[in-house]
Amino acid sequence: MDASAHRPTVDVVLPCLDEAASLPWVLSRLPAGYRAIVADNGSTDGSGAVAAEHGAIVVAVPQRGFGAAAHAGLEAATADVVCFCDADGSMDPAQLPRVADPVRAAEADLVLGRRRPARGAWPVHARVANLALARMLRRRTGLRLHDLGPMRAARREALLGLGLTDRRFGYPLEMVTSASDAGWRVREVDVDYALRTEGSTSKVTGTVRGTVRTIRDMSAVLAR
Incomplete structure (x- = not known):
């Protein structure tokens, strides 16, 4: 039988650091044909075991860092189209076709999910930082984007070809x-x-310190 018959339609990379509480719900929400790749970035709460129990491929990523986990998941993917999504329960994987379908239909090359937050889900400091970064991005690229949200989709080979560092x-x-x-x-x-799963804290913008760190890292990218 052709091996491609067993290949998932879309791979979903879930960078993960201590998200054992949220993973069962997140993984249960994946649409048919979407396969989870949990990139475990050194969890100490058994996240990797929970993910495996719920059918995900687990990739251990010893190098700490969000980008390290995301890229390791991308490299482990085999589907033509790859999505990225947070593992903390703040985003519903059932909505992944919203970002994946335009890529699969060749209507777009990279689709980003613009977050529409529920009350209390997005701290003010994180919103302000996101707005500032979107404006800097517009000046740098001309792209009129409103959000640099974590839910996104593109073709795997094309992403690897960008040579992200x-x-x-x-x-x-x-x-x-x-x-x-x-x-x-x-x-x-x-x-x-x-709102994130109870007990889960955003590693990116869940705290003022995390927001400052994110702005620093992203400003360095823009400076390059």
Whole structure:
């Protein structure tokens, strides 16, 4: 039998650091044909075991950093189209077709989920930082984006061809700037953004310290 018959339609990379509480719900929400790749970035709460129990491929990523986990998941993927999504329960994987379908239909090369937050889901400091970064990105690339959200989709080989090098919080921004420089068609679609699973804290913008660190890493990408 042709091996391609067993290949998933879409691979979903879930960078993960201590998300055992949220993973069962997140993994249960994957649409048919979407396969989870949990990139475990040194969890100490058994996240890797929980992910494996719920059918995900688990990739151990010893190098710490959001970009390190995301890129390791990308390299482990085999599907033509790859999505990225947070593992903390703030985003509903059932909505992944919103970002994947335009890529699969060759209507766009990179699709970003523009977060539409529920009350209390997005701290003010994180919103302000996101707005500032979007404005800097517009000046750098001309792209009129409103959000640098973590839910996104593109073709695997094309992403690898961008040669992304950031392994920290600048990785999502580097993906967009590199795609723009390569002439990709980049677009946004709306996705819901909810409160995280109880006990889960965003490693990117869940705290003021995390937001400052993210701005620092992303500003370095823009400076390059």
